[in-house]
Amino acid sequence: MQEEDNRNCGCMYNMMNTNYTSNSNNDMSDCECDKFNQTREEMMERIKCLNFAIIELGLYLDTHVDDERAICLHRKYCKEYRELTDKYQKIYGPLTIHFPCNKWRWIEEPWPWERGNF
Amino acid sequence: MIFGTEELAHLEMVGTIVHQLTKNASIEEIEAAGLGAYYTDHGVDVYPQSAAGMPFSASVLACKGDAIANLQEDLAAEQKARATYEKLIDLCRDNPDVVDPLKFLREREIVHFQRFGEALRGVQDKLAEKKFYMNCDNMNTNMYK
Secondary structure, three states: OHHHHHHHHOOOOOOOOOOOOOOOOOOOOOOOHHHOOOOHHHHHHHHHHHHHHHHHHHHHHHHOOOOHHHHHHHHHHHHHHHHHHHHHHHHHOOOOOOOOOOOOOOOOOOOHHHOOOO | OHHHHHHHHHHHHHHHHHHHHHOOOOHHHHHHOOOHHHHHHHOOOOOOEOOOOOEOOHHHOOOOOOHHHHHHHHHHHHHHHHHHHHHHHHHOOOOHHHHHHHHHHHHHHHHHHHHHHHHHHHHHHHHHOOOOOOOHHHHHHHHOO
16 A cells, blocks of 8 residues: 555555545556546546545645645645546536636536536 | 635535525425525525524624734634534434535534644744844945955
């Protein structure tokens, strides 16, 4: 476990486990193979998890600016978040208004308070 | 600022709970729930007011231009929010769909309290540091001699 984490991002810390991936290997950070078969719900769940972890690490880092493990995790999750949201938005439409699209898809989905977005 | 952004998202969550609980409610149900006065003023729109009907006002917030006072204010606000969520959880104990997000929101207040506490400690440590004063005029003069 520690070896895998070291190899991936230079730290020994793995906050999030692989509940949302089909790969039984615990190392999920750099492995693309387990992301191809994700359903829309699984992708959204993962995006929400990453988003939350990034915000939480951000709050922590504001008062612990020298914590290398936290900086490393933040970098790792930001990378996965960027890749996954990019993939999601290309298939299912914009998650935020900052994603360009040829056809205006922003108002297609129900709002969260209308029980949209799972 | 980042806390404020998150708190606005929490306002959306609480508003969503209210919206979903009152959606398609009959007039009889609204009256029975004690929402007759609210319905008269706001229908089933989501309006930012206290449980006792007082509209939200910035007068409940304080910015004193003083790091210690501001952080103590923030810390108190997080505790007041935590206590409010606990009272709401007591009142909604039979509805897990309401209690679960309230428990999440309560946890966030505790995390914010921790982070504000660390910030306060940082400010206090900084203020307690021994101070050194340098006379820049002399320094420059000496440098160019």
